[in-house]
Amino acid sequence: MAKQLCIWGASSTQLQLLSHWKCFLPASLTSTSYSLSQQRQWHRSLATGGRSPRPVIAIRRETVNVWERRAPLSPNQVRRLVKSGIKVIVQPSDRRAYSMKEYSDIGAVILEDMSEASLIMGVKQVPVDCLVRDKTYAFFSHTIKAQADNMPLLDAILEKNIRLIDYEKMVDENGARVVAFGKYAGVSGMINILHGMGLRLLALGHHTPFMHIGPSHNYRNTEMARQAVRDAGYEIALGRMPRSVGPMTFIFTGSGNVSQGAQEVFQELPHEYIGPEHLPKVAAQGSTNKLYACVVSRDDHYTRKEGGKFDAEEFEQHPERYASTFSHNIAPYASCIINGIYWAVGAPRLITIPEAKTLLRPTDAPWLPSSPGCPHLPHRLLAICDISADPGGSIEFMKECTTIDRPFSLYDAEQNVDKESFAGDGVLICSIDNMPAQIPREATEYFGSLLLPYVNDMLASDPQSSFEDYKCNPIVKNAVIASNGKLTPNYEYIADLRTKCSLRSSHKAKLSVGGERVLVLGAGYVSAPAVEYLTRTKSTSVTIVTVITDPFRKLNGSTKWVKLRGMSEKKQEKGHNSKSFDLINLKLTQIEVHSSTTSQRNPRGDQCIFASATAAN
Missing domain, CATH: 3.40.50.720 (NAD(P)-binding Rossmann-like Domain)
Known part of the structure; x- marks a missing residue:
């Protein structure tokens, strides 16, 4: 039976080329072998009268750390893609557990430049300066929880109009992951x-x-x-x-x-x-x-x-x-x-x-x-x-x-x-x-066997077209985090998470730079363990104001975060200037000192802790 090629909207001139299609088209190409998007790419090529390009996938080398030796597809899976008429570029890497020879022997092209590929696949995060504009990428981005370390990567993906498919979000109707290590x-x-x-x-x-x-x-x-x-x-x-x-x-x-x-x-x-x-x-x-x-x-x-x-x-x-x-x-x-x-x-x-x-x-x-x-x-x-x-x-x-x-x-x-x-x-x-x-070789083989059925759907992606027009398996489409320079509807929540994380980070930064300053008034059985606990966090500075200085002599000078200030009972009664502290621990001092000190703090609403021998019992 003669093989048939279906090209929608072909002109009479283009149809004359069909008698010679075996010269320039993969033998496996039929109306159901590739997606509509891919067949349109073939159609555009025929319209120019040129030799039709093959769909191209690139497998990037992993650079996230020295131990990352996996790949998204093994040579066995690449062989099947090559036989189906897809060109597979493999970036050279001696670190990868599968050798370059194993890939080249089954028809992959070992090439540094991946610009020819419409789909670039990897395992882990891609360095920002390695991202190629207007491409579809598939890898574990670790961005779905607004992880701070990977937000610059997400920003670069949006800026470069990259369509990002995250393996982690490829799930079935029950929410179970279909592609995973x-x-x-x-x-x-x-x-x-x-x-x-x-x-x-x-x-x-x-x-x-x-x-x-x-x-x-x-x-x-x-x-x-x-x-x-x-x-x-x-x-x-x-x-x-x-x-x-x-x-x-x-x-x-x-x-x-x-x-x-x-x-x-x-x-x-x-x-x-x-x-x-x-x-x-x-x-x-x-x-x-x-x-x-x-x-x-x-x-x-x-x-x-x-x-x-x-x-x-x-x-x-x-x-x-x-x-x-x-x-x-x-x-x-x-x-x-x-x-x-x-x-x-x-x-x-x-x-x-x-x-x-x-x-x-x-x-x-x-x-x-x-x-x-x-x-x-x-x-x-x-x-x-x-x-x-x-x-x-x-x-x-x-x-x-x-x-x-x-x-x-x-x-x-x-x-x-x-x-x-x-x-x-x-x-x-x-x-x-x-x-x-x-265990990179077996892990790659296992992961690739799960990923392979979805590769054609990923190849159908055109980052320059509307996300709504992307026709593919819902498992793949629902895993698209970014497209057309913005987060897709399912992942717009990441922006809200980033805002919340930013507020928390700014608060932590304030503490790490300036540190919390704690004033401890008085000394005794309760204060000593409290000071020891507070100084476990190196950004917290503690000033102890007390009549009895002996219990804290070993702490004074042992760390730069503890300062000991001796004072007479008379001075205590007059209070202590505490406006520069974030927290006051009032310990075994006279109630007049409590009142004097806290009255200075009330306008700012700073926190005061009252501790006493009675409270400790």
């Missing part, structure tokens, strides 16, 4: 946290089989990593976990791709799955010859504040109506938490900063053997792998993502500080925001 984030994260737990337990005095598991990027592929995990599991099954450590429980939040990937690795170890209701018993009486896993769903810990069952639809619309019992009913029995849930602003957190203090207090386990050389663990919760990598999100005290270079931090709940160490008080945190980059 999630599975391999889970795989990599689980390997990393097992490695980290080996080091943390060693610092606490325990050699464990986890010591034989390395970071995920140490392995050529996941099969090699799985074998290392299996070897560790063999030792666990033989009873080589220290008895003083007790039963180990792993909590997986959610059941999505991230959780499934992490569980695939965990299942290489001797294990048993249990429900949340069995956690207390297992934590006390479980075996050390295997590990325990508990997959926690939203309805296991989210409860309606006004009573009633968990309703997923209501929770999505009104998360403020719910509270989480995770920190009370689940986390106290966890040795390790693998967190892969998406957290939306306003939703209840899994663990807050105050709740962390309770979780990480020393616990007593008299049923476990203990001796000076075989100590109990300081607390049950050893590690958290926060694969969601959302600072201040569902794990509130995870304030900053870790990196592949520095994958772990130790969070001290009592001091509310992080440090790079495996020894000392706290819980180990691993929260790398690009974990799939540690």
Whole structure:
């Protein structure tokens, strides 16, 4: 059967060219192979009598950091595009996990200049000076929450009339992401946290089989990593976990791709799955010859504040109506938490900063053997792998993502500080925001297989035409964040978020530049710990005015943020000039001094705290 080419509105002269179409058109081109937009491009080319150009895609090299070795499409997927008649340009890069030869061997063009391409694809953010005007870009922009670091990128995209398609917003009708690295984030994260737990337990005095598991990027592929995990599991099954450590429980939040990937690795170890209701018993009486896993769903810990069952639809619309019992009913029995849930602003957190203090207090386990050389663990919760990598999100005290270079931090709940160490008080945190980059070849192959079905819809984009005229799969169109120099309707909220973030940032900047100034009047049992607490924040300066100076001598001069001012009782009675301070802590001084001092502050409405021995009891 003869192949047919359908060109709408072709003239008689143009139709004469059809007998020779095989000379200049890809063999696979039919009326359904390409979008209407692409066929119009062919039509315009025929109208000029010239050789028709092929659709062109470019794959840019990743430059966000030295560890980013992924690509949006693997050579296998590029081969299919080339065979369909699409020209694929690949920017040269020796850092990319797939070599340039692997791409060129299947027909891709290795070329620095991407200006010929109408669609430029990447993985991570593009440097502002590398953006090409009037193009369609597809990558993870990390702008949908008005992330401050990426707002200059968004501004440049708008200024350069770029149509931005963000993979993160490619979701189906149920809101589930259709293109993601999630599975391999889970795989990599689980390997990393097992490695980290080996080091943390060693610092606490325990050699464990986890010591034989390395970071995920140490392995050529996941099969090699799985074998290392299996070897560790063999030792666990033989009873080589220290008895003083007790039963180990792993909590997986959610059941999505991230959780499934992490569980695939965990299942290489001797294990048993249990429900949340069995956690207390297992934590006390479980075996050390295997590990325990508990997959926690939203309805296991989210409860309606006004009573009633968990309703997923209501929770999505009104998360403020719910509270989480995770920190009370689940986390106290966890040795390790693998967190892969998406957290939306306003939703209840899994663990807050105050709740962390309770979780990480020393616990007593008299049923476990203990001796000076075989100590109990300081607390049950050893590690958290926060694969969601959302600072201040569902794990509130995870304030900053870790990196592949520095994958772990130790969070001290009592001091509310992080440090790079495996020894000392706290819980180990691993929260790398690009974990799939540690296993780049498999992650690229997996991601590309999900992305490939949407490439033709992306190719149909013309940034110079109206966004409303862009005809494509709704999954792709709904992921367009910017077009025609402005935010698309679904993402206009970003501008409002930016305004709110800007106000918060300006307030923080004021504090960081000028700092808060606190005046403490009087000394005693209450003031000393208050001053110590205030000086943990280095931008806060404290001036102590007191008759009794001895308790503060060690602070005076030990840091530039504390100033000690001695004064007589008579001067105190006359008050103290406090107009230059933001906060006054009035401590154990005569009420006349209180009145004198606060009367100076009332016109400005500054804050005063009254503390006394009676209040402290």
